[in-house]
Amino acid sequence: MKAYLSLCHKEWLEILRTYRLWIMLAVFVIIGLMNPMAAKFTPALLEGIGSSGGIVFEVPEPMALDSWAQFFSNTVQLGTIALIIVFMGLIANEFSRGTLVNILTKGVPRASIILAKLTVAIAVWTGSYLVCLGVTWGYTVYFWDPITLPHALLAFGAIWLWGVYLIALIGLGGVWLGSTTGALLTSVVGGIIVPLVVSIIPQTGRFNPISLAGGPYALLTGQGLPSDFIPAVLVTAGITLAAVIGSILVFNRKTI
Amino acid sequence: MTVLRIDSLTKTFHKVRAVDEISLEIPADCVFGFIGENGAGKTTTMRMILGLLKPDSGAVWVCDEKVRFGMTPTNRRVGYLPDVPQFYPFMTAREYLRLCGEVSGLTPTQVKTRSNDLLELVGLAKTKKKIGGYSRGMKQRLGVAQALVNQPPILICDEPTSALDPLGRKDVLNILTEIRGETTVVFSTHILSDVERICDRTALIHQGKIVMEGSLADLKARHGATGWHLEFADPDSATSFAELMPTLVETKVGTEVTLRPGDKDEERAILRTLADHDLVPLRFESLAPSIESLFLEAVQ
Numbered sequence: 429m430k431a432y433l434s435l436c437h438k439e440w441l442e443i444l445r446t447y448r449l450w451i452m453l454a455v456f457v458i459i460g461l462m463n464p465m466a467a468k469f470t471p472a473l474l475e476g477i478g479s480s481g482g483i484v485f486e487v488p489e490p491m492a493l494d495s496w497a498q499f500f501s502n503t504v505q506l507g508t509i510a511l512i513i514v515f516m517g518l519i520a521n522e523f524s525r526g527t528l529v530n531i532l533t534k535g536v537p538r539a540s541i542i543l544a545k546l547t548v549a550i551a552v553w554t555g556s557y558l559v560c561l562g563v564t565w566g567y568t569v570y571f572w573d574p575i576t577l578p579h580a581l582l583a584f585g586a587i588w589l590w591g592v593y594l595i596a597l598i599g600l601g602g603v604w605l606g607s608t609t610g611a612l613l614t615s616v617v618g619g620i621i622v623p624l625v626v627s628i629i630p631q632t633g634r635f636n637p638i639s640l641a642g643g644p645y646a647l648l649t650g651q652g653l654p655s656d657f658i659p660a661v662l663v664t665a666g667i668t669l670a671a672v673i674g675s676i677l678v679f680n681r682k683t684i
Numbered sequence: 685m686t687v688l689r690i691d692s693l694t695k696t697f698h699k700v701r702a703v704d705e706i707s708l709e710i711p712a713d714c715v716f717g718f719i720g721e722n723g724a725g726k727t728t729t730m731r732m733i734l735g736l737l738k739p740d741s742g743a744v745w746v747c748d749e750k751v752r753f754g755m756t757p758t759n760r761r762v763g764y765l766p767d768v769p770q771f772y773p774f775m776t777a778r779e780y781l782r783l784c785g786e787v788s789g790l791t792p793t794q795v796k797t798r799s800n801d802l803l804e805l806v807g808l809a810k811t812k813k814k815i816g817g818y819s820r821g822m823k824q825r826l827g828v829a830q831a832l833v834n835q836p837p838i839l840i841c842d843e844p845t846s847a848l849d850p851l852g853r854k855d856v857l858n859i860l861t862e863i864r865g866e867t868t869v870v871f872s873t874h875i876l877s878d879v880e881r882i883c884d885r886t887a888l889i890h891q892g893k894i895v896m897e898g899s900l901a902d903l904k905a906r907h908g909a910t911g912w913h914l915e916f917a918d919p920d921s922a923t924s925f926a927e928l929m930p931t932l933v934e935t936k937v938g939t940e941v942t943l944r945p946g947d948k949d950e951e952r953a954i955l956r957t958l959a960d961h962d963l964v965p966l967r968f969e970s971l972a973p974s975i976e977s978l979f980l981e982a983v984q
Contacts, residue, residue, distance in 0.1 A: 430786060434787050435787065441774065445774040526768075526770040529736070529766050530830055531783075531787060533736070533764035680755065681754055682754075
């Protein structure tokens, strides 16, 4: 436990001093600002373009829900890209730089290294995500009257789980193949492209992790039901857990 | 007491036997030189001792505890200095030693005391900059400090001086000499003068096999005769001296005389004869076999 906490502190120092924490926060503050701004000003912008060109755009009056629609779309798209870029070297870099040798030869349980890395990455993702959510919420309440969002915890929690799922897959690839290419292979190919391809089969939708990236907004609008969504959440949580356990098992058998 | 025991250790990479049935016993409190040319199997052996590599067969015991691949509680008794140690560039030396101390299970007070002592020992106590700005020599010295953080009974150094300039080499060898007595040092190298300088015992590894092993003095005594080489200012002095010690003289060429004394008494007799007859040689040199000649003899 002591080794795990010390390693968490080291991870924290690393993410702080290599500016990755600030990059994550900056990106997610920008995304958080973009959501309500885009919802609020896009109609006015389109009207402006339309009137100068003689075209009339029929744009409905923007609503608070439009801001949340932007939130889900931008956080999933831009957020996923930022998350993968910032964390793709999470474990792989330790192998390519050879920095683990000194630590491992102190008799440190290998699992604590993996768990410390995942803990700090997930903490940074959680913090960035909450900041993004807070900024969007603040401006949405400022521009529009507060509204009740049905199943908000499940909808917002799903996007958080999506981030944790990607971090766990990045970790697995990093340990398994010992390179950032490996991390990209498991996260981008295994975590996004494969589920996207599988989603062509409609019956898989309920269980597909990709539903977490595309489905939560439907819960807020009332078009989706939690019961349709929960199987995908459980499958994603299961894959995440399996990736973490897999990373530890692979690492325990890895030659350094 | 044996601190490290290796029993029939074997490792093959792609049909090449990197380590071939190596057996060794290393006693406590010695500086053990593990000598071999590049690719002889030194690093492979060390990685198996540290549980970083799985042996094909054989076993290693550290302080009577068997080493298991992957799960390495035995490493709590071992300090390891890789040939080119890699650190986190964003940390200072003190932060790095704190991390190493904490993961080794030291208390906060022990971490502080050990860090201060070790930074003083390796000459980095006054350096405030981050490790990213260190020279190779500074990194190697920090490498020694991190390896010693938990006061391990064994320190394993993989070619600690091979990548350093003469000054850096001297620094690292001095540090290893200073810790002699507290820690058993196992030290791999292909720089033979380093072995002569600091090692008590040595093993020569060639093509994965140990070809010679023992204390440096024993090896020299076993493999090659000892003797003395004297050079005088003029041939007459050399001739008079040679005539005074006819039984010990092996050769006499011009101003130079080579002697092969059988024991310490005969060695003392050489010095007495020189003094009694007021003969002062220009050069008085030991002809003990060098580690280099032993190494060449062993691998040929």
